[in-house]
Amino acid sequence: MSTYKLYYFNVRGRGEVARLIFAAADQKYEDIRYEREEWVSHKSEMPLGQMPVLEYNGVKLPQSAAINRFLANQFHLAGKDNFDQAKVDAVVDTINDMISKYRPIRMEQDEAKQKELTKTFLADELPKHLQNLEGLGKLYGSGGSFFVGNNLTWADLYFYDIAQHILELDENIFNNYPWLKENRQQVEKQPKIAEYLKNRPKTSH
Amino acid sequence: MPSYKLTYFNGRGRAEVSRLIFAVAGEKFEDVRYEMDQWPAHKAEMPLGQIPVLEVDGVKLPQSAAIARFLAKQFHLAGKDNFEQAKVDAVVDTIDDSFKGFVPTRFEKDEAKKEELTKKYFGEELPKHLQNLETLGKLYGNGGHFFVGKQLTWADLLFYTFAQAWIGVEADCLNNFPWLQQNRAEVEKQPKIAEYLKNRPNTPF
Numbered sequence: 001m002s003t004y005k006l007y008y009f010n011v012r013g014r015g016e017v018a019r020l021i022f023a024a025a026d027q028k029y030e031d032i033r034y035e036r037e038e039w040v041s042h043k044s045e046m047p048l049g050q051m052p053v054l055e056y057n058g059v060k061l062p063q064s065a066a067i068n069r070f071l072a073n074q075f076h077l078a079g080k081d082n083f084d085q086a087k088v089d090a091v092v093d094t095i096n097d098m099i100s101k102y103r104p105i106r107m108e109q110d111e112a113k114q115k116e117l118t119k120t121f122l123a124d125e126l127p128k129h130l131q132n133l134e135g136l137g138k139l140y141g142s143g144g145s146f147f148v149g150n151n152l153t154w155a156d157l158y159f160y161d162i163a164q165h166i167l168e169l170d171e172n173i174f175n176n177y178p179w180l181k182e183n184r185q186q187v188e189k190q191p192k193i194a195e196y197l198k199n200r201p202k203t204s205h
Numbered sequence: 206m207p208s209y210k211l212t213y214f215n216g217r218g219r220a221e222v223s224r225l226i227f228a229v230a231g232e233k234f235e236d237v238r239y240e241m242d243q244w245p246a247h248k249a250e251m252p253l254g255q256i257p258v259l260e261v262d263g264v265k266l267p268q269s270a271a272i273a274r275f276l277a278k279q280f281h282l283a284g285k286d287n288f289e290q291a292k293v294d295a296v297v298d299t300i301d302d303s304f305k306g307f308v309p310t311r312f313e314k315d316e317a318k319k320e321e322l323t324k325k326y327f328g329e330e331l332p333k334h335l336q337n338l339e340t341l342g343k344l345y346g347n348g349g350h351f352f353v354g355k356q357l358t359w360a361d362l363l364f365y366t367f368a369q370a371w372i373g374v375e376a377d378c379l380n381n382f383p384w385l386q387q388n389r390a391e392v393e394k395q396p397k398i399a400e401y402l403k404n405r406p407n408t409p410f
Binding site for chain 2: 047048056059061062063065066067069070073074082083085086087089090092093094132135136139
C-alpha cells in the first residue's frame with residue numbers, strides 16, 4: 001500500500017490541485033497544513049526549502065507541477081496515452097502563462113498601484129489567455145466539455161482552481177467565455193469533487 | 206512510425222532541448238526554422254500564435270515543455286517509472302525557475318539598466334537556483350553525474366542548453382558548482398550528442 005503525504009500551508013494556493021486530484025481519485029493521504037510560524041522550523045526538511053512537497057513512500061518530491069502530474073498519472077487523470085498527456089501538459093502550461101502574469105500583481109503592496117495593475121491585467125492581458133484556453137479546449141476536447149479527449153484530467157482541475165482567483169477579480173468574467181464556463185460547471189458536478197468542495201476548509205486564498 | 210515536424214525560429218532557444226532529444230534518440234524529424242521576418246506570415250497557423258510547435262502525424266502541440274516531455278517519453282529519456290519521471294519533472298521545474306529571471310535581462314533596452322539587472326541576476330538570483338539544482342542532483346542522482354537515476358534524461362539536456370545561454374553572458378557562472386559542471390561534461394561526451402553539437406547550425410541564440 002503506497003503512502004502519500006502532502007505538505008503545504010493552510011491555504012489553497014499551490015497545493016489545492018493536488019488535493020482536488022486526491023479527491024477525484026478517492027485516494028487517502030495525509031493533508032499536512034503548516035501555519036506560517038510552524039513552517040519556519042520545517043523549512044530545512046524540504047529539498048528546496050519550499051512547499052508544496054509530496055512525500056511518496058517516504059521520498060520527498062518538490063515543485064507543484066511535478067507533484068500534480070505524478071498524482072494524475074498514478075490515478076489515471078493525466079490522459080489516456082502519451083500524446084493525450086502532452087495535450088494535457090500544453091493546457092496546463094497555458095494556464096500557467098496566464099496566472100504567471102497575475103501573481104506579481106497580487107504581490108504589489110501599494111493598494112492604488114495594485115488596483116491599476118489589476119485593471120490593465122483584466123483589459124489587456126487576460127482576454128488573450130482565456131481565448132487561447134478556449135482554443136485548446138475546442139482543438140483537443142473531442143467536442144466535449146473537458147479540455148482533452150472527453151475525459152476529466154488534471155488540466156480541468158487546474159483550470160477550475162486557478163479560475164477561482166480570476167473570479168475574485170471579476171465574477172462575470174466567464175460570461176464571455178461559454179466553453180470555459182461549461183467546463184467549470186462540469187468539473188463541479190463530478191460527485192467526488194462536489195463532495196470535496198462542500199467540505200474543504202475555507203481559507204483566504 | 207509517427208512523423209514529427211518541429212517548427213521554431215532559427216535558433217536554439219526553447220526548441221533546442223527537443224532537437225537534442227531527437228539527436229540522442231537517433232530519430233528523424235523535419236526541423237523547420239523561421240527567420241524573424243518569415244514568422245508573422247505563419248503565426249496564425251499555430252494554436253497559440255507562438256512557437257515552438259510540434260506536429261505529430263498532422264496534429265499540432267504547442268508549449269516547449271509539453272513538447273519536450275512528450276518526445277522524451279516517446280524515446281525513453283523521461284525516467285524509468287512514474288515516480289522517476291516526477292523527479293525529472295521537479296528538476297525541469299527548478300531549471301525553469303532559474304531561467305525566468307534571465308529573460309528580462311536580455312530584453313531590457315536601456316543599457317545601464319540592462320547591466321544592473323544582469324549583474325543582480327548572476328550575482329544574487331542564479332546562484333540560489335544553481336544550489337537547488339545541485340541539491341536535487343545529489344538527492345535523486347543515485348551518486349552519478351546525471352540528475353535522476355544514473356541515466357541521461359531530458360532534465361540533463363534542458364540544463365545543458367539553458368546553461369549555454371548563461372555561459373554566453375557570464376562565462377564563470379558555474380565555477381562554484383562542480384557537480385553541475387560535471388553533469389554538462391557528461392552530456393557533451395555522449396557520442397550522439399557530441400556528433401550533433403559538432404554539426405548543428407551556429408546561431409546567436
